Amino acid sequence: MPYTQNRQFMKSEFAESVHKVSDQAKKVPYPPLQKPVPAGSLPLIDLPDPQGTPLKKPDLTTLLKDRQSWRKFTAESLSLEELSYLLFASQGLLAVIGDGYASRRTVPSAGARHPYETYLAVNRVEGLSPGTYRYLPLSHQLLLLEETDKLPGLLTAANLGQKFVGKAAVTFSWSCIPYRAEWRYMDHSHKNMLLDAGHICQNLYLAATALGLGTCAVGAYDQAAMDAIFELDGEDEYTVYLAPVGKI
Ligand SMILES: Cc1cc2nc3c(=O)[nH]c(=O)nc-3n(C[C@H](O)[C@H](O)[C@H](O)COP(=O)(O)O)c2cc1C
Numbered sequence: 001m002p003y004t005q006n007r008q009f010m011k012s013e014f015a016e017s018v019h020k021v022s023d024q025a026k027k028v029p030y031p032p033l034q035k036p037v038p039a040g041s042l043p044l045i046d047l048p049d050p051q052g053t054p055l056k057k058p059d060l061t062t063l064l065k066d067r068q069s070w071r072k073f074t075a076e077s078l079s080l081e082e083l084s085y086l087l088f089a090s091q092g093l094l095a096v097i098g099d100g101y102a103s104r105r106t107v108p109s110a111g112a113r114h115p116y117e118t119y120l121a122v123n124r125v126e127g128l129s130p131g132t133y134r135y136l137p138l139s140h141q142l143l144l145l146e147e148t149d150k151l152p153g154l155l156t157a158a159n160l161g162q163k164f165v166g167k168a169a170v171t172f173s174w175s176c177i178p179y180r181a182e183w184r185y186m187d188h189s190h191k192n193m194l195l196d197a198g199h200i201c202q203n204l205y206l207a208a209t210a211l212g213l214g215t216c217a218v219g220a221y222d223q224a225a226m227d228a229i230f231e232l233d234g235e236d237e238y239t240v241y242l243a244p245v246g247k248i
Contacts, residue, residue: 013188024184030101031180034138035117035237045128045142048081050088056212067205070214071164073246077124078169082211084140086245089207090172090200091118093137105137107199110192115180116200117237119230121151121171132230145230158225159218159242168244172215174200175232176240197241204243214248217241 024030037044057063091114094104102112109115118135120142122128131147156166165171174197181189201217208215219241226239 010191012191017186017188020186022184022186023182028183031177031183033096033100033103033114033180034136035134035177037136037143042144044136044139045133045144047084047087047140047142050085050092050140053081053085053211055210057210063206063209067209069216070246070248071216073164073168073214073244073248075124076169076247077126078213078245078247080125080127082213083120083125083128083170085211086172086204086207086213087118087135087137088140090204091116091135091137092140096138103137107196107203109196109199110181110189111184113181113184113189114196115176115178115189115193116174116196116240117177119145119173119175121155121173121229122169123151123167124169134230151229154225154229155244157222158229159221162218162220164216165218165242165244167246169246171242171244172204173226173230173242174240175227175230175237177237179236194240201241201243204245208245212248213245215243215245217243 057066089106092106094106096103097112103114104112105114120133122133123130129147130149130151132145134143134145136143152166155171156163159165176193178193181193185192205215221242223239224234227234232238
């Protein structure tokens with residue numbers, strides 16, 4: 001039968017791994033909750049407090065009914081307040097657990113490992129230069145990676161010609177650092193890491209709907225081209241999922 005070779009990957013392998021010993025059990029130090037900020041980085045950018053952001057649609061039932069994928073955006077900019085709320089909803093920190101081996105966020109994650117980093121490709125956000133950024137959930141700040149006005153073309157090409165990605169005000173791109181989950185769950189962490197990504201994007205959909213903005217999950221992209229936009233090594237960190245956001 002065609003197309004069946006990856007099916008095993010979707011099945012749970014927890015029972016088979018009971019005899020293996022994880023790095024956590026071997027007392028290997030835990031990996032950092034957040035990718036470190038490189039020495040010599042530009043000053044970090046403070047984001048507005050997301051608590052109290054006015055919502056156009058505050059009612060959950062309305063949000064569930066109105067959520068949909070949007071592929072047409074206006075040329076308007078997002079405010080920094082809107083961006084801050086979207087980041088809080090999709091990856092915001094609620095608490096650091098214990099001595100820092102895990103965290104609680106606004107989304108669930110298997111074993112509270114939270115193996116994703118959030119990158120932003122900014123075309124139009126008030127107060128931010130066009131360019132690439134990384135979200136720092138521990139301090140709710142942004143790290144500027146590179147100022148560039150080339151993102152519309154790069155994003156459209158990296159998303160297999162899907163022009164709405166290049167035209168969005170900002171694109172959220174989630175990369176996975178697999179060792180954060182492998183440290184605890186070994187070979188059976190990978191299925192759960194993909195499940196984690198779904199929760200992140202669903203919260204982005206709901207938050208965007210609440211703010212009157214549009215977004216669309218994107219899984220059809222060129223792996224090497226997306227990784228290159230954010231200078232990911234493609235082995236210990238790589239793009240898994242993305243979502244352009246704009247005004248509608
Ligand atoms: C995992 C995943 C990958 C997706 N990839 C794409 C994509 O690459 N391009 C696109 O236009 N839509 C993509 N979508 C959006 C779906 O097409 C959309 O959710 C579906 O048509 C249902 O429409 P709705 O979200 O408005 O209910 C993706 C959705 C998911 C959940």
